[in-house]
Amino acid sequence: MTYATAVSGIYGDVLHECVSCGGEKIKFWRQKNFQYTESVNTTAFSIYRCESCGTGFLNRPPARQWLQSIYQYSGQALTEAITLEAVLAQETAFPNCRLDADRMSHQAHQLNSSDNDQALDIGSGFGFYTQALRKLGYNTVSINPGKYENDVFKSLNGDEPLAVMFENYEPAGQFGVVMMSQVLEHLLEPDHAIGKVSGLLAPGGVLACAVPNYDSFLVKLLGTKDNACLWIPEHVNYFTEQGLTALVEKNGFRVVKVKQITRIPFNAVSKRLRLKGRPAGVVDGMVKFLQIPFAGLMHCFGLGIYINLYAVKN
Numbered sequence: 001m002t003y004a005t006a007v008s009g010i011y012g013d014v015l016h017e018c019v020s021c022g023g024e025k026i027k028f029w030r031q032k033n034f035q036y037t038e039s040v041n042t043t044a045f046s047i048y049r050c051e052s053c054g055t056g057f058l059n060r061p062p063a064r065q066w067l068q069s070i071y072q073y074s075g076q077a078l079t080e081a082i083t084l085e086a087v088l089a090q091e092t093a094f095p096n097c098r099l100d101a102d103r104m105s106h107q108a109h110q111l112n113s114s115d116n117d118q119a120l121d122i123g124s125g126f127g128f129y130t131q132a133l134r135k136l137g138y139n140t141v142s143i144n145p146g147k148y149e150n151d152v153f154k155s156l157n158g159d160e161p162l163a164v165m166f167e168n169y170e171p172a173g174q175f176g177v178v179m180m181s182q183v184l185e186h187l188l189e190p191d192h193a194i195g196k197v198s199g200l201l202a203p204g205g206v207l208a209c210a211v212p213n214y215d216s217f218l219v220k221l222l223g224t225k226d227n228a229c230l231w232i233p234e235h236v237n238y239f240t241e242q243g244l245t246a247l248v249e250k251n252g253f254r255v256v257k258v259k260q261i262t263r264i265p266f267n268a269v270s271k272r273l274r275l276k277g278r279p280a281g282v283v284d285g286m287v288k289f290l291q292i293p294f295a296g297l298m299h300c301f302g303l304g305i306y307i308n309l310y311a312v313k314n
């Protein structure tokens with residue numbers, strides 16, 4: 001394949017309205033380059049921003065086929081297979097996915113007034129959300145396209161997710177809980193996806209979603225150098241609380257709870273300062289301790305790194 005054909009396959013159609021609220025006042029914000037493999041030259045994407053709800057999105061977005069070819073192995077930048085043991089070791093060193101899975105599953109379960117004990121885990125990743133939902137008594141359906149993640153899922157839960165993208169999933173029956181953790185930012189046409197989720201939930205059922213916050217202090221400080229939210233081209237949408245709320249409310253939901261999450265790896269600072277041994281241990285301990293008041297302050301101003309939103313189907 002020549003570079004020219006590779007590039008023509010990278011972009012999708014131009015967008016004329018906001019992917020969250022449907023507003024037509026959208027404006028170019030910044031450009032961000034990326035280099036997916038060493039063999040492909042650096043390619044630029046333009047980020048647009050909605051003047052009504054503040055949501056950002058790639059415009060033109062990546063082409064659907066090209067994006068799917070990335071996700072067939074992993075939605076989280078894995079370039080090779082990983083074992084469950086390695087994932088659990090990471091979780092022990094820096095508790096992250098497991099904490100989020102337990103918290104969000106409990107919260108969704110508490111808010112679910114539908115009497116329906118079927119749960120759908122969209123973008124099931126390593127399988128921690130499915131595991132948490134099963135512990136709460138739910139029968140689960142998990143879908144996830146990434147092979148590397150699905151192998152870990154199987155080691156953790158014993159079965160395998162359906163290896164499809166959500167847009168190709170053909171459901172049978174309704175659900176009481178739908179979990180979408182770190183998914184919406186990856187989807188072209190998030191409005192279609194939420195419309196489909198709305199049709200799958202029983203009245204009183206709960207949609208729980210987690211997305212990176214486009215209003216986070218990291219984006220404000222780092223601009224397009226931020227990769228938590230502005231991770232291109234895997235993340236195609238950048239949500240604000242206002243935008244995410246507009247997106248679910250126009251699809252038959254009522255937002256009942258929003259929470260921000262900020263978690264900094266304990267060793268982020270010592271690594272940056274190249275510390276080792278005892279000095280590294282002291283700095284790691286300080287980061288662990290100080291991030292609690294720091295996160296609280298950021299959340300007061302709506303600047304946290306992630307948004308968790310819970311919405312009930314009308």
Ligand SMILES: [Zn+2]
Binds near residue numbers: 022023050053
């Ligand atoms: Zn908007």
